[in-house]
Amino acid sequence: MRTSPERVPLAQTVRAECAIEKVDAKAYRIPTEQQPEESDGTLTWNATTLVVVHVRAGGVTGMGASYADAAAARLVRDLLADVLVGNDAFETGARYAQMVNKIRNNGRGGISAMAISAVDIALWDCKAKAFGVPLYALLGGARERVPVYGSGGFTSYDRARLTEQLGGWVHDMRIPRVKMKVGRDPNADPQRVRAARRAIGDEAELFVDANGAYVVKQALEMARRFEEYGVCWYEEPVYHQDLAGNAFVRERAPASMEISNGEYGFAPYDFRRILDTGAADVLQADVTRCGGVTGFLAVDALCEAYGIPLSSHCAPSFTLHGAMAARTLRHVEYFHDHVLIERRLFDGTPEPQDGYLLPDSSRPGIGLEFKEQDAREYLV
Secondary structure (H helix, E strand, O other): OOOOOOOHHHHHHHHHOOEEEEEEEEEEEEEOOOOOOEEOOOOEEOEEEEEEEEEEEOOEEEEEEEOOOOHHHHHHHHHHHHHHOOOEOOOHHHHHHHHHHHOHHHOOOHHHHHHHHHHHHHHHHHHHHHHOOEHHHHHOOOOOOEEEEEEOOOOOOOHHHHHHHHHHHHHHOOOOEEEEEOOOOOOOHHHHHHHHHHHHOOOOEEEEEOOOEOOHHHHHHHHHHHHOOOEEEEEOOEOOOOHHHHHHHHHHOOOOOEEEEOOOOOOHHHHHHHHHOOOOOEEEEOOOOOOHHHHHHHHHHHHHHHOOOEEEOOOHHHHHHHHHHOOOEEEEEEEHHHHHHHHHHEEOOOOOEOOEEOOOOOOOEOOOEEOHHHHHHHEO
8 A cells, every 4th residue: 555645755855854954052141030139948049041052954943942051052062063963853862862972971960961951952843843843743742731830939039029929820820830939048938838828829739849958857847837838749848869858758748748859850860760769749850951852751751650740840931842742741830030031032932821831833843933133132
């Protein structure tokens, strides 16, 4: 039986012109909305660095990004481009393996992983654009839309700003779940959480993120206090690499409170260790850190094998299409700082509708276009 002639030529034509011609990367440092700085339980910052990668192949340009140090851009230009140019952009698995091999002596995690993530997203964007389809369709969508949660509530916010932001997500944008930062001042945390609960009402879900600020028994005591205000998600109660400590808290925390971990996972074995030690009820993965779309879907497969849900971390516009294809996805983090940057510097950013993000099916690839002229003032 012959294959329909309408199907074969498209793939053959595109593949014939799919060698990677150019790989470029630039870094942009964007000041935070709040000055002189923003903070969570363990870190302060006054700017966010965005690394943007473009891959040219077959007359199509794909784009990817990571929220990483500017060193990631240099690594893409000086190291990864060497193993990519001249090879087939469609063979995303092979290109991923080549990049992992190339950075061996630099270490698999950190800047190396974030550089690979940005390139991998760009390769998938390029591939989907070459076929003229949105990326979620190429990956095989598992859903029509993805739930989001509003994320911010920084410890640098006063009580008025905290309640305004969280209440706005729930009441104005109809996002039924929100997350705030804790851990900077443990004595004040219960009062801040109580104020947040009052602002969002009794029906919305309330999450807290300690960013590893507490020690183990302190984290457990805070869990019991947060339970009074209906907190149902407790992220990184202790340092994320203290898997035994996170497991200790998880085993003894209120049954209604899920413990989450994984945003600093760079490779599949990082996530497997979290799962094997029982350190999380919900696994998190960041598409701009864990290996791009390829890595994110590998984490999804791990979650399916272990019977645990997946929640994405930050970078909502770059996460959306991978999240659409992830079978175990619980929700996507609609992180305040990244939302502001993505709205400002990219065309095609999705906006929540009744607590969900939906991709624009008329835009091929990941659906984003970088506004380089607007970003020029932030160029590193």
